Amino acid sequence: xxxxxxxxxxxxxxxxxxxxxxxxxxxxxxxxxxxxxxxxxxxxxxxxxxxxxxxxxxxxxxxxxxxxxxxxxxxxxxxxxxxxxxxxxxxxxxxxxxxxxxxxxxxxxxxxxxxxxxxxxxxxxxxxxxxxxxxxxxxxxxxxxxxxxxxxxxxxxxxxxxxxxxxxxxxxxxxxxxxxxxxxxxxxxxxxxxxxxxxxxxxxxxxxxxxxxxxxxxxxxxxxxxxxxxxxxxxxxxxxxxxxxxxxxxxxxxxxxxxxxxxxxxxxxxxxxxxxxxxxxxxxxxxxxxxxxxxxxxxxxxxxxxxxxxxxxxxxxxxx
Ligand SMILES: *Cc1c(COP(=O)(O)O)cnc(C)c1O
Numbered sequence: 174x175x176x177x178x179x180x181x182x183x184x185x186x187x188x189x190x191x192x193x194x195x196x197x198x199x200x201x202x203x204x205x206x207x208x209x210x211x212x213x214x215x216x217x218x219x220x221x222x223x224x225x226x227x228x229x230x231x232x233x234x235x236x237x238x239x240x241x242x243x244x245x246x247x248x249x250x251x252x253x254x255x256x257x258x259x260x261x262x263x264x265x266x267x268x269x270x271x272x273x274x275x276x277x278x279x280x281x282x283x284x285x286x287x288x289x290x291x292x293x294x295x296x297x298x299x300x301x302x303x304x305x306x307x308x309x310x311x312x313x314x315x316x317x318x319x320x321x322x323x324x325x326x327x328x329x330x331x332x333x334x335x336x337x338x339x340x341x342x343x344x345x346x347x348x349x350x351x352x353x354x355x356x357x358x359x360x361x362x363x364x365x366x367x368x369x370x371x372x373x374x375x376x377x378x379x380x381x382x383x384x385x386x387x388x389x390x391x392x393x394x395x396x397x398x399x400x401x402x403x404x405x406x407x408x409x410x411x412x413x414x415x416x417x418x419x420x421x422x423x424x425x426x427x428x429x430x431x432x433x434x435x436x437x438x439x440x441x442x443x444x445x446x447x448x449x450x451x452x453x454x455x456x457x458x459x460x461x462x463x464x465x466x467x468x469x470x471x472x473x474x475x476x477x478x479x480x481x482x483x484x485x486x487x488x489x490x491x492x493x
Contacts, residue, residue, distance in 0.1 A: 177414065179366040181328035182335055182359065185232040189332060192264060193228055196220050196333070198340050203444050208460065209468040213344070215337045218449045218479025222256045222284070224405070225333045225477050226320075229355055230257035232329030233318050234265050242267050247315040249273075249295075249302040252281030253405055253478055254320035259290030270315060272306055278404065280482040297398060297407075321355030322412025331359025337473050338367035345470035348456035350477040351375035351384050351426065352406035354415030360475070361422035371473075372424040376459040378403040378431070378452075385426040387411055388419070402431045402489065405452030405478060429458035435489050437461060441476070442490070450481040451489070 199214045217225040234246060245268030248258040255271040262269035271290040273282055274297035286292055295305055303319075310317040319326065333356070334347065347364060349357045357375040364373050377384045381399025387410075395410045411419060419426075429437075437454040441447040456474040460467060481489075 175324050177324040177327040177331075177358065177362060177418070179331075179362045181324060182331035182362050185228070185325070185328040186332045186335060188235050189228055189231050189329065192221070192231055193332075194220055195336055198337060199445060199447070201445050204440075208464065208472070210470045210472045212460070212472045212474060213337065213341050214457070215333055215473065215475050216447065217333055217475060217477050218447060218453055220478075222253070222260045222288070223478055223480040224253040224257065224453070225330060225356060225475070226253040226257035227260065228332050229326035229329035229359070230254065230318065231261040231264070233323055233325040234258070234261045234267065236325045237316060241316050244314045244316065245269060246318050247272065247306055247310050248318045248320070249306040250320050252277050252285075253480055255285045255290065256281060256288060256480070258318055259285045259288035263289045270309065270313075272302055272309070274302075278480070278482050278485065281480055284480070321353030321408075322414050324414065327355050327359045327414060327418075328362070329359070330356045331363045333475060334360035334363040335367065337475070338363060341471075341473070343368040343471075344371045344473040346372040346374065346467065347473040347475070348374050348376055348460045349475050350406060350452055350455035351377040352408040352452070354384065354411045354419050356475065356477060357423065358415040358418035361418050365422060373422060374459060375419065375423055375426045376455040377426060377428055378406050378455070379428040380431070381407065382426075382428050383409065384411055384419070385428065387416060388423070388426050391420070402434060403452040403455060405450065406455065427459040427462070429455050429462065433458040433462060438486075439490050447476070448479045448481065448486065449476050450478050453478040
């Protein structure tokens, strides 16, 4: 498998340019005052289909050869990757089959179907989605598009950080939500090329700190599916492609608790009128926890997505 590189990120940027939104970078005086820093929020909650995942999926699908395109693709995902593959497939006129956990948020499942994806459901606590996906791909000649451990997916995800650095210049620190590490490793490639002095932090849910443990131990740690409101980061392990890049490039991996995520979700909604899903709040929650250490610094945060049922959003904000 070819290793993802910054050249790959540049190629991805060209491929997605006419299709993805160049998302806004937002600031908040309240946030700057809270941290004593200048904070730049890259709003991937405002990306097409509501998350950065569109970047990687579109890049991976548009890199396929014509025969593979025609046969179609299959993806497994707790939600955003599924929607991203379904939408990209529709834009590229390809069939898409999507494997989703039975308890995926209703809005994500409905949206995936709405984008034209054919949804197949599995039990995320009992069944191995990777195996089901591989079998389906083999049986029907489909190309499996994994959610993070794929060179073109990683390069596509790296275009968000590239846009951020292109727009605001070098930063002192960048905070990136972490699940399987596609977004973080892609961001690392962009950071190395465009802002080599910028510290880079991956942020995962406290209930599932496999990434941090992998970094400490030097090999990929596998865990049970963590129970957290950050449903986009309920991954069990980093990838064979993402881990070496993360190990080489990141400053550290931090965690955020569910209550910190809710607190940050409320802040973004109340003060900035931004709807950000729990997983999308990981980076900002960790920056806020770091607090004084960021004083006087230029800080970047990827708000990675905004797909949350409104009923769920209200429920989360109402209970704390
Ligand atoms: C998928 C996802 C993540 C985690 O991305 P990885 O590439 O798996 O690390 C973070 N936030 C949101 C909103 C996501 O959909």
